[in-house]
Amino acid sequence: MILVTGATGALGALIAERLSGRDDVVLGTRDPERVRGPLPVRTVDFDEPRTLTEGFTGVDVLLLISAGYGEDDTVIARHSAAIDAAEKAGVGHIVYTSLSADGDHLPYALPHRWTERRLRRSTAGWTILRNGLYAELLAFLATPSQDGRVTAPLGDGRLAAVARADLADAAVRVVTEAPLHANRVYELVGEEAIGGADLAEAYGPHVMYAPVTLAQARAHIAGSGAEPFQVPMLVGTCSTIAAGFMDRIGSELRELLGRAPRPALDIIRGGGREN
Numbered sequence: 405m406i407l408v409t410g411a412t413g414a415l416g417a418l419i420a421e422r423l424s425g426r427d428d429v430v431l432g433t434r435d436p437e438r439v440r441g442p443l444p445v446r447t448v449d450f451d452e453p454r455t456l457t458e459g460f461t462g463v464d465v466l467l468l469i470s471a472g473y474g475e476d477d478t479v480i481a482r483h484s485a486a487i488d489a490a491e492k493a494g495v496g497h498i499v500y501t502s503l504s505a506d507g508d509h510l511p512y513a514l515p516h517r518w519t520e521r522r523l524r525r526s527t528a529g530w531t532i533l534r535n536g537l538y539a540e541l542l543a544f545l546a547t548p549s550q551d552g553r554v555t556a557p558l559g560d561g562r563l564a565a566v567a568r569a570d571l572a573d574a575a576v577r578v579v580t581e582a583p584l585h586a587n588r589v590y591e592l593v594g595e596e597a598i599g600g601a602d603l604a605e606a607y608g609p610h611v612m613y614a615p616v617t618l619a620q621a622r623a624h625i626a627g628s629g630a631e632p633f634q635v636p637m638l639v640g641t642c643s644t645i646a647a648g649f650m651d652r653i654g655s656e657l658r659e660l661l662g663r664a665p666r667p668a669l670d671i672i673r674g675g676g677r678e679n
């Protein structure tokens with residue numbers, strides 16, 4: 405049996421949709437009431453380890469979707485509890501959605517690398533999906549202002565952004581043929597790196613790229629009602645892209661998909677809508 409955690413998240417829901425025709429899949433989420441579709445659902449909350457004992461019973465392959473919203477100690481505690489419980493329940497293989505190697509300078513890299521190290525020491529088999537940053541995230545960061553300016557502080561930096569739907573397709577392939585992917589680390593970044601000027605152009609001739617400074621962006625985000633941990637997360641993402649650390653392209657996504665990845669600019673043009 406395959407269990408997918410985080411079933412109501414954007415990535416989890418796409419994966420659940422793709423697996424909905426199978427009879428060997430169970431969904432896990434903190435809030436089963438919110439799950440739609442035919443698959444059975446269990447309560448799985450990494451912050452409530454007692455839910456994990458029952459949640460992981462009878463599971464052969466666990467797709468552990470990172471629960472990355474929070475300070476590092478919170479996220480590490482979640483992933484630690486999930487892997488401990490999976491081992492105790494006798495789960496044979498854990499597939500983890502991590503972060504691409506070039507993301508090491510991002511403020512949220514540390515819990516991902518902690519989890520990867522924990523998995524390498526696990527008694528279960530493992531596969532690490534090092535997901536690149538979503539095109540949908542870039543669409544969010546670079547939403548044009550009402551007066552037609554993309555102000556995200558990306559400098560001349562570029563991002564090898566990935567469609568979330570492609571990461572869902574890749575995850576589905578790996579969990580449904582897990583033994584073939586044992587002890588593998590996949591770098592799932594896009595095949596084209598895009599920057600602020602490309603984004604503005606994708607929105608049309610009335611939009612221009614006019615980046616603000618990181619300090620201006622920080623003040624804006626902090627004043628927007630964001631949680632304290634989200635401010636460095638979002639500013640740090642822009643800073644890392646601007647400094648040129650996120651433009652490494654790759655072909656492993658294409659290999660897992662068996663086709664070309666969806667172009668990130670198509671996602672941007674579509675306003676971040678996914679399929």
Ligand SMILES: NC(=O)c1ccc[n+]([C@@H]2O[C@H](COP(=O)([O-])OP(=O)(O)OC[C@H]3O[C@@H](n4cnc5c(N)ncnc54)[C@H](OP(=O)(O)O)[C@@H]3O)[C@@H](O)[C@H]2O)c1
Binds near residue numbers: 448
């Ligand atoms: N590559 C990127 O650009 C990027 C961008 C944003 C986030 N991420 C990371 O990738 C993950 C999936 O992305 P997404 O787009 O699906 O994010 P999302 O829509 O914000 O979903 C958040 C996910 O975290 C899960 N979660 C939160 N707290 C949890 C807990 N205590 N126990 C178990 N699960 C918990 C949620 O599961 P339920 O609510 O269903 O329980 C949900 O699947 C995120 O959680 C984050 O770690 C990656």
